[in-house]
Amino acid sequence: MSWHAWLLLLRPRRVQTLLARIAASGRPAPCLWQVEMGILRMWHRMIFRGDTIGTCQHHPVRQGWRAWWLQFRLIRFPFLVWERAITPWDLSGFLSQRAQFIRHLLCAHHDGRQCIYDLQILSLNPGALVQLRTALLQIVEVDDARSRWVKDLCVYAHYHEELLAAVDAVLAGAEELDPVDAEDPDISFWAYLRWCRRQPESPAALWRAWRAGRFDWVEGIQVEVV
Numbered sequence: 725m726s727w728h729a730w731l732l733l734l735r736p737r738r739v740q741t742l743l744a745r746i747a748a749s750g751r752p753a754p755c756l757w758q759v760e761m762g763i764l765r766m767w768h769r770m771i772f773r774g775d776t777i778g779t780c781q782h783h784p785v786r787q788g789w790r791a792w793w794l795q796f797r798l799i800r801f802p803f804l805v806w807e808r809a810i811t812p813w814d815l816s817g818f819l820s821q822r823a824q825f826i827r828h829l830l831c832a833h834h835d836g837r838q839c840i841y842d843l844q845i846l847s848l849n850p851g852a853l854v855q856l857r858t859a860l861l862q863i864v865e866v867d868d869a870r871s872r873w874v875k876d877l878c879v880y881a882h883y884h885e886e887l888l889a890a891v892d893a894v895l896a897g898a899e900e901l902d903p904v905d906a907e908d909p910d911i912s913f914w915a916y917l918r919w920c921r922r923q924p925e926s927p928a929a930l931w932r933a934w935r936a937g938r939f940d941w942v943e944g945i946q947v948e949v950v
Contacts, residue, residue, distance in 0.1 A: 725737075725756070726756075726757075728760060728927070729756050729757075729760060732760045732763050732764070733756065733759065733760060733763065733818070733819075734813060734814070734819060735819055736756055738818070738819055739756065739759060739818045739819070740756065742818050742848075743756075743759070745848055746848065746917065749848065751914065751917065752917075752921060753917065753921075754917060754920035754921040754923075755925055757924075757925060757926055757927065758920040758921060758923050758924075758925060759816070759818065759920055761920060761923045761924075761930070761944075762816055762909070762916060762919065762920040762923075763815060763816055764941065765909070765919070765941050765942070765944070766815040766816060767815065768941040768942070769910065770815070773942075776835075776910060778797050778800070778832070778833055778835075779797075779833075779835060780833065780835050780879070780880040780883075781835060781836065782835070782836060783880045783881045783882050783883070784880065784881055785879055785880060785881070786875060786876060786879065786880065786881050788876065790873075790876040791875075791876040791879050794876055794877060794879050795879045800877070800879070803877060804831060804832055804877070807827065807831045807877065808824070808827055809827050809828050809830070809831035809832045809877075810828065810832055811824060811828075816916070817841070817842065817845050817913075822846070822849050822852045822855070825842055825845065825846050825852070825856075826846075826852070826855060826856050826859055828842060829842050829843075829856060829887060830856075830859055830860070830863065830874055830884075831874055831877050831878065832877075832878070833878040833879055833880055833883055834883075834887070836911075837890075837901060837905050837911050838910065838911055839887055839890055840890065840894075840899065840901060840905075840911055840912055840913075841910070841911060841912060841913045841916065842913075843890060843891065843894050843899075844894075844912065844913035844914060845913050847894060853891055853894060853895055854895070856891055857888065857891050857892070857895070860884060860887060860888045860891065861888070863875065863884045864884050864885055864888055919944055922944055922945055923944050923945050924939075924945060933945055933946075
């Protein structure tokens with residue numbers, strides 16, 4: 725196993741285990757290097773497209789001083805770390821366990837359909853979506869200090885209600901994404917895997933594609949590599 729797999733994936737053997745589970749579910753899985761490229765794409769997103777993370781295009785900030793302050797991501801960040809709602813070392817989600825995904829979805833805002841990425845990974849873990857739904861009901865239906873804090877930490881109105889509707893749709897087998905979202909690696913985990921699989925299968929092949937002007941970190945390879 726290459727040195728850069730340990731550097732970028734941290735626990736490449738665990739990544740291999742998830743890839744094997746994906747392949748067993750009937751979906752073609754990328755190789756480790758292609759997953760590494762997916763990680764680099766996510767770092768590129770954080771640095772150059774940070775406005776697509778933790779913001780909201782559809783709903784206003786919740787009423788109250790706490791949500792108003794938490795809308796500023798630099799202020800929100802340490803509280804998300806304290807809640808263990810984000811794992812900056814695991815941008816793809818390959819290393820996270822069920823409990824981590826649930827905390828992440830409950831406490832970190834996902835705009836629009838971006839929650840689908842995590843829900844699709846959770847669907848590979850039997851019973852995880854039901855556990856998430858149970859936790860969501862405690863926030864949506866119970867008005868106590870904890871539920872108000874989690875709602876404020878997610879900043880924007882209606883987030884948990886829409887997440888609950890998305891979970892119910894996945895559980896009912898009625899998850900629907902429009903064609904654009906279904907092919908967006910920022911929204912769909914299956915699209916992310918397809919993006920990875922289209923990329924060069926080695927660093928040397930990536931370098932050749934880069935030199936030829938056939939690669940960028942958003943769209944990936946311009947001509948499919950077999």
